[in-house]
Amino acid sequence: MRLKHITFTGIDARTDIKALQEIQHQYPIAEFGVLTSYHWYENGNRYLDPQLLYNLQGCKLNLALHVCGSAAHDAAVGLWNKVRKHTLDYLWLFDRVQLNIANRTDNPYRLASSCNLKTEMIIQQHPDDTAIYENSKWMNSDGASVSMLLDASGGLGIDTPLVLYPSKGKIGYAGGINENNVAAKLEYLLSNVHTGSFWIDMESGVRTDDWFDIGKVKHVLAICDEVIRDLHMEAE
Secondary structure: OOEEEEEEEOOOOOOOHHHHHHHHHHOOOEEEEEEEOOOHHHOOOOEOOHHHHHHHOOOOOOEEEEEOHHHHHHHHOOOHHHHHHHOOOOHHHOOEEEEOOOOOOOOHHHHHHHHOOOOEEEEEEOOOOOHHHHHHHHHOOOOOOEEEEEEOOOOOOOOOOOOOOOOOOEEEEEOOOOOOOHHHHHHHHHHHOOOOEEEEEEOHHHEEOOEEOHHHHHHHHHHHHHHHHHHHHHHO
16 A cells, blocks of 8 residues: 555654554554754743653554654754764654755765664655755665655645655655545545655644644544445445
C-alpha cells in the first residue's frame, strides 16, 4: 500500500504513553510526532519538555522528531551538536527527523549525514515554495533517505486543498486534516497517488484546548481503516 504513515504530531506532557502503545499495537501504521524548539516553553502545550523524552525510552513507538524554529535552521547548516544538546541526546529514539525549513535548498544528503543517525530526513515545504523543485531532485536520487512534507496551510492547521506532487519518493501531506475531513482527503490520495508513496500528518486536528486528544486520534484511525477497507473491497 502506498500509504506509509498516519502521523499525529504534538504529543505533550499529559499524553498517556500506555494509550499510545495500545494504539500502536492496533494500528501499526500510526506514528507520533514530537515537536521541539529551543524555546519550547514559550510555544504552548504541544511542544514537549525535552526532559520528558526520557519517558519514551523502550516504548517501541513509531516516533518522528519535528525540529522547529532556529533549531531547525541550525540543523540545516550542520550544527547538530547544538540540537543534540537541546534534546538531551535522545535523537536515537526517532525513526524520522523533520526539519521545518521551508523554502531552503540544503543538500539533504549532507543534512542526513550530519545528523549521524540512520533516520529518514523529512524536509517540510509549502506547495508554493520555489525550493520544492530543487529539493525534489535530491529526494528522487537513488539511495537518499529523504522525504518531503507538503503543508498547504503553512503550518497553520487550516483546512486547505491538497496539492499533489508527483514523485518517485515519499511525500507527506498536511494542512488542516481532522476527523471531519480525513476520510475525503485519504480517499483522494489513495485514488490519485500513483507514483512513490505518501503519508498524512495532523497536529491541530487532534487537539482539544490545545492538548493532544487520544480520543480524536483513535477516531481518525478508525475512519482511515474504514476508508482503506472500502477501497480495497472496491478494487476486488
